[in-house]
Amino acid sequence: MFGLGKRRTKLGKWIDKRGISQSWIREKTGLNKNTVGDLVNDTDRSPTQSTMKKILNALREIDPNVKSDDFWDM
Template sequence: MFGLGKPRTKLGKWLDQRGIKQEWLCRESKLNKVTVSHLATKTDYLPSGSTMKKVLQALRKVDPSVKQDDFWSM
């Protein structure tokens, strides 16, 4: 899947590097697949605070050291 020319955000690249599917993030964060797709592909998309929190809680199951600044600059 990677390297096919699709745009990826920092979060999308992080998922790709670890072999984690967006479907997994949907299930773990209880977010809609459209929202997760935007998070992984749209560089200009800034999620709400509650969405960020859900994503980070899910990602910390894989890497407890993940922080908000790794994906979104505030």
């Protein structure tokens, strides 16, 4: 079955729980497909400051209290 057992980051789990798609994040942030895909699937990938800011600004439309510590150990 497709998608079972896929490895997800904290960000990936957060968007899955809320039914948010990667394409929604791409549209809101202007980030490319590979960047968003890596950040939701690759636990070794950390965003740059500017990428993090774009993602957090988009996610705050859903939850105004979201913060970087919810997703990344910086």
